[in-house]
Amino acid sequence: MSIAVHASQITKGFGKGAARTMALKGASLDAPLGELQLIVGPSGCGKTTLLSIVAGTLIPDEGTVEVLGEILTTLSQSKVTAFRRRNIGFIFQQFNLIPTLNLIENTSVPLLLNGISRHRAERAAEAMLDQVGLSGRGRHYPRQLSGGQQQRVAIARALVHNPRLVICDEPTSALDRETGHQVMNLLKDVARAPDRSVIVVTHDPRVYDFADRIAEMEDGRVLSNQPASHGQPPAVTG
Ligand SMILES: Nc1ncnc2c1ncn2[C@@H]1O[C@H](COP(=O)(O)OP(=O)(O)OP(=O)(O)O)[C@@H](O)[C@H]1O
Numbered sequence: 001m002s003i004a005v006h007a008s009q010i011t012k013g014f015g016k017g018a019a020r021t022m023a024l025k026g027a028s029l030d031a032p033l034g035e036l037q038l039i040v041g042p043s044g045c046g047k048t049t050l051l052s053i054v055a056g057t058l059i060p061d062e063g064t065v066e067v068l069g070e071i072l073t074t075l076s077q078s079k080v081t082a083f084r085r086r087n088i089g090f091i092f093q094q095f096n097l098i099p100t101l102n103l104i105e106n107t108s109v110p111l112l113l114n115g116i117s118r119h120r121a122e123r124a125a126e127a128m129l130d131q132v133g134l135s136g137r138g139r140h141y142p143r144q145l146s147g148g149q150q151q152r153v154a155i156a157r158a159l160v161h162n163p164r165l166v167i168c169d170e171p172t173s174a175l176d177r178e179t180g181h182q183v184m185n186l187l188k189d190v191a192r193a194p195d196r197s198v199i200v201v202t203h204d205p206r207v208y209d210f211a212d213r214i215a216e217m218e219d220g221r222v223l224s225n226q227p228a229s230h231g232q233p234p235a236v237t238g
């Protein structure tokens with residue numbers, strides 16, 4: 001199997017009656033294994049909604065979603081949750097760190113959810129925090145960090161359990177040039193493995209150089225999904 005994600009004709013609306021917004025209007029996306037897939041498009045076009053559906057945290061109104069050979073749209077919610085914990089790392093646009101946990105504890109969460117002992121989980125979390133340039137900060141709390149540092153904790157937490165699919169919503173938005181580069185190299189390393197895949201939503205043109213494929217979204221649909229031609233930014237940007 002060479003497809004990481006096969007999402008077909010996804011629709012999703014929020015709200016009721018006159019206030020109803022159709023965030024996705026038949027969006028389809030195929031993301032291969034062993035690649036870094038970029039998704040670009042203007043603000044409000046449905047990128048975060050599509051990522052949440054692929055990650056199994058949001059249920060679509062219509063359409064099918066297959067991730068790493070599992071058809072999520074036919075599984076029970078508890079099976080989807082178990083699948084997600086094992087196989088998916090998610091970097092949220094708003095970081096979603098837990099304020100009452102220190103950085104090591106925040107980063108350990110995916111391992112603890114997978115039944116790893118606290119001691120082993122915290123050692124792995126510390127090693128992962130080193131990799132995102134936060135050595136020695138493990139006992140600090142999210143409120144003591146800058147936005148860019150919080151974002152790097154979110155990245156460490158998404159990667160710590162070696163998920164086969166890493167889904168990133170604006171992973172470099174708060175990062176300076178050098179740190180952004182370092183984070184993209186980490187994500188690129190994950191995507192180089194033949195049985196793993198990384199999907200990145202971004203407005204950051206610096207990320208385009210790392211992409212293997214670029215999908216362009218507009219108004220709830222994926223308009224195109226092509227191999228990246230480096231040096232040429234896609235036509236649709238936010
Ligand atoms: N929970 C929600 N309740 C109501 N409307 C929502 C909800 N989530 C998203 N929407 C609406 O759905 C549309 C798509 O939102 P989404 O967050 O997917 O856009 P996006 O492409 O990620 O935008 P951005 O680049 O600004 O992050 C928007 O019109 C948004 O207002």
Ligand SMILES: [Mg+2]
Pocket residue numbers: 047048049093169
């Ligand atoms: Mg978004």
